[in-house]
Every structure is written in structure tokens, then in C-alpha cells.
Amino acid sequence: MSAGGSGGGANAAYPPQTIMAIGAVGGLAGIYLGHFLPPMFSFFGGLGAICAIVWGADAVRRVASYGLGTGVPSIGMIALGMGIVAALFGLSVGGIAGPIVSFVAAAIIGAVIGVLANKVIGMGIPIMEQAMVEIAGAGTLAIIGLSVVIAGEFTYGAVIENVVANGYIALIFIIGGMGILHPFNANLGPDEKQDRTLSVAVEKAAIALIITGFASSLHEGLMAAGLNIAVGLVIWTVAFMKYYGFVKRDAHSVVGTGLLPSAEELQ
Amino acid sequence: MEPLIGMGVLALIGVAATIAGASEDLESDVGSQSNPNSQVQLAPQMMFPHRIYNKAVSGEPPSNALMCSVGAAVATVLISEFTLSPLFALVIGALVAACVHGTFAVTSTMGRAASQRRFKQPVYLDMIRSHTPVIMGYAFITTFCILIVSYLMTVVLGHPFPLTMLAFIWGITVGAIGSSTGDVHYGAEREFQQFEFGSGLNASNSGNIVRYGESGVRNGYDNSWFCAKFGGPVTGIAFGMTVFLGSWVTTVFDPAVSLTRGWFSVVAGVIIVLILIIWNWKIEVKARNAFGPYKEDKTEEASA
DSSP: OOSSOSSSOOOOSSOHHHHHHIIIIIHHHHHHHHHHSOGGGTHHHHHHHHHHHHHHHHHHHHHHTTTTGGGHHHHHHHHHHHHHHHHHHHHHHHGGGHHHHHHHHHHHHHHHHHHIIIIISOOOOTTHHHHHHHHHHHHHHHHHHHHHHHHSSOOHHHHIIIIITTTHHHHHHHHHHHHHHHHHHHTOSTTOOHHHHHHHHHHHHHHHHHHHHHHTHHHHHHHHHHHHHHHHHHHHHHHHHHHHHHHHHHSSOEESSOOOOOHHHHO | OOHHHHHHHHHHHHHHHHHHHHHHHHHHHHTTOSTTHHHHHHGGGGTOOOOOOOOOOSOHHHHHHHHHHHHHHHHHHHHHTSOOOHHHHHHHHHHHHHHHHHHHHHHHHHHHHHTTGGGTOOEEHHHHHHHHHHHHHHHHHHHHHHHHHHHHHHHTSOOSSOHHHHHHHHHHHHHHHIIIIIGGGGTHHHHTTTSOTTSOOOGGGTTOOOOBOSSSBOOHHHHHHHHHHTHHHHHHHHHHHHHHHHHHHHHHSOTTTOHHHHHHHHHHHHHHHHHHHHHHHHHHHHHHHHHOSOOOOHHHHHHO
């Protein structure tokens, strides 16, 4: 594999269990807070989506370190593909337990796809099954979280009316999917670092919160939308500055301008 | 609707789609997105550090779908919540989309360079500062034109899909056509100009991309300048034809008038596809006869 790292497991400062807990617990907590609190606080749904997207990006990072390379974008798309099916299924049958039902459904879909990928297609990636379960769960929580931002709640009728019927589901699909796939894709290379990758995940998820927050003005009024956008902008700024700090820390050199390094300098 | 107005709207959609296709291809070329990206990514690992923008924002279809759906979402909110005129709303939507795309471009080029620390690839800030506005500019044009196409289809031609969904689909389409048509002209040809034309890409030359331009170090501007001569316009024509011919059959033979006319539109579509297949086949045969397979020149034969 030329571009996708060493072809083995990924080194990580934060263990997968920690990120998984942040993603699942934070994601569900944010979704329920956004649902039960007044529409003013729908940004909690966005915070839940940020947790879920960070988790998804970390899972992509772990599975893609086995040399997926150009397959990284595809795995982000499949995450949200599984997520939409699971989210709409769970919300339609689950009632108040909708997000949890969706989450479980996503885990089952992810496990089936993971087994298919390894056993039938024969990809032979050791953590494929677990990673697909995680990615499906993260994608589902990201979709429900961002839907809560726009609709203010996660009841099936509200989501269908305010998110699906007017086409914003397409926006959520792609912006959530890019949030999960872009961090590792953007930092692909042998010297990729987990904290730098995850800072991009936070930054991209904050953009998702800003855009869906703007769309929330349709149903929640300008105050709620303004609060959503403000929270998103603050998180985006902090995350981007963190990311730039990590780039300066990790890069060989960050120069204002300059010619290419000479052959001697490369030795 | 009057058939004449329908044809006029269709012509406008075709023009907007042609511009969108051309700018989409040039946007991806400035940042070396998609297909040519793999060699830009590989170059530092083969001891060829460069000053070419490494915009690894997934493939072109998802990144354009993102731009277009962000633009459409912002525009629909502005139209319905803030009762802004559609033209202004589409412009502001495209502007927001271009800014979002700019953040994706910056994080990817910085991240990819930083992840090549061991190969001593520097992060050139002046290159990022100068190229990102160009990328955003092209992204703005693409998004705006796609939004015009989608808006005219929903509002004037009465397409049943909502604007955001339609923009998402057209975004994927323009990205796919830009990737399949446009990348050909900034792949093996531009990146490997120092090797004989038509010789293919030998594995030993992997990563050995052209890094010096006509004057100074080559960058993304030089690549978009090269692609603007043929690759960009041909992508525009491909996408414009796809959009125009795809809608033309149902505008001329409107299925809403009668079922028979609906079947006429299907037949017309099949005839168009057949004509294009035969035409392409003729071009390929002619090109093969004219240029033939790659021939080794005499010095190479002597050395071999």
C-alpha cells in the first residue's frame, strides 16, 4: 500500500474504547437532550452528532490503516448509507426509544456487512466486523443528531416532514458522511497522528452543525438558529486552531514560502 | 407550459451545466483532486517533494455533492424563511458552499503534507494561501451553475424532487463526469510530460511527476492553465450534453400530454444513445488507425 500507512494496526493516543464511549454515550445523550429540551437547545443534537462523527472517524482510521487507501471515501459513504436505513427504521418503530432501536439496528446491519466484506468478498481485515458495527452506529447517531438540530425533535413524523420531505436528508447524508470519511482521508500518510485526525473530525462536524443550524431557522425560529450557528462557529474555530497547531507540530516544516528541498537536504 | 418556453429554459439549463462542468474540472485540477491525486501523494515518498496542492477531498462526486447540497440548503432557507429573491439566495448559497469547500481543501492539503514528515515534504503556506481562493472561486461557479440548473428544473419544469435533493444528485453527476472526462487530461499526460507521449506509466516512474514549470516551480495554476485549453471545456460539453439531451427528450415529447408521447421520448432517448455509441466507436477506430499502438523509436530499440 503506497499511501495508506503501514498496513498494520493504527497507533493511538486515545484507546478505541474511550472514543467508542464518547461517541455512543455522548451521541445518545446529545440526541435525547436536544429532543426533550425546548427547540432553543436543539444544538445538543449537534453536539451528539459531533461525538458520533469523532467516533466514526476514529473507526474509519482504525480500519483504513490496514491499507484501504482510496477505499476511505467509500467506507464513509457506506456508513451513512447504513445509517439512514437504520435511523428511519428505528425512529418509525421505536417511539421514544427510537434512537436506541436505530442504534441496535445499525449494529446488526453493520455486522452483516462486515461479515460479508470479510467472508464473502474476502477482504481479510481483522477488525472489519467490529469496525463496520462502529461505523454504522456512528453514522446512525450522526444522522439522528443532525436531524434533531433541524427538526428540534426526533419523532418520526417531525423528521419525515422537516428533514426528509424537503430534501435536507441529502445534506445530512453527505455532510455527515464527509465528516466521518474526510478526517482520515485528509491526513492519510505514514506520519498520520490520531489527535490531528480527530481534530479535523470535530472541525468538520462543527461545520455540519453550522449548516444544519442555519436550516433549523425554518422550524425553530431565528433565535434557535442563531444559537446553533454560534455554538458551531465557536467549536469550529477552536478545532481548526487546534488542527493547525497539530499540523505545525507534526509537519517536517511549515514555511511561509520556499523552493523545493535539494537532493542533499533530502538525504 | 408553452413548448417554446420549455425549450428556452432547457437551453439555459444546458448553458449553466456546460459552465458547471468546465469549472468543476478546473477546480479539481488546481488542487489535484481525484485521479491525479495518487501520484501527487506518492511523489514525496519517492524523493520528489513538490509545491502542488494536495486536495484530497474524497472523490469528486462526494465533494461536489457536498458543495451543491450545502448551497441548496442555504438557498432554500433564505428563500422561504428570509423571503430573499431566488437569484440572491442562490448566490449566497453558492458562496457559503465555496467557503465550506475551502475548509475541506485546506485541511486536506495541510494534513497530507504533515503526514509525510519522514519524506521531508514541507507545508508551503504561500502555496495554500494562493491556491485556496482559486479553488473556492471555481467551487462557487460550479455550485452556482448547478443551483441554477436545479432551481429551473424544480420551479419552471416542475421536477418533483426538492431543490436540495436535486442539487445533491446533480452534484454527484457533475463530479462523476468531471472525474471520468476531465481527469484524463490531467493524469498521465500532464504529470508525466517528461516521458514520451503515449508510452504509458511505467511503474518505475511512479511518483516522478513534473515539478518544475516553464518558469520556476510548477504549481496548481500551471495545471489548470493546461487543462483549461481542452480538458475543462470538454468536461463542460460532456456535462452540458448529458443535462441537455437528458431533459430534451421529455421536453419535446412530454409524457404529461399523453402516454404515446412518453414512449416517443423513450425511443428518442434510445436513438440518441445509439448515435453516440456508433459515433464514439467510429472515432476510436479512426484514432487507432491514424496513431496506432505505441512504437518504440530507434534509439530505444538499439539500446534494448
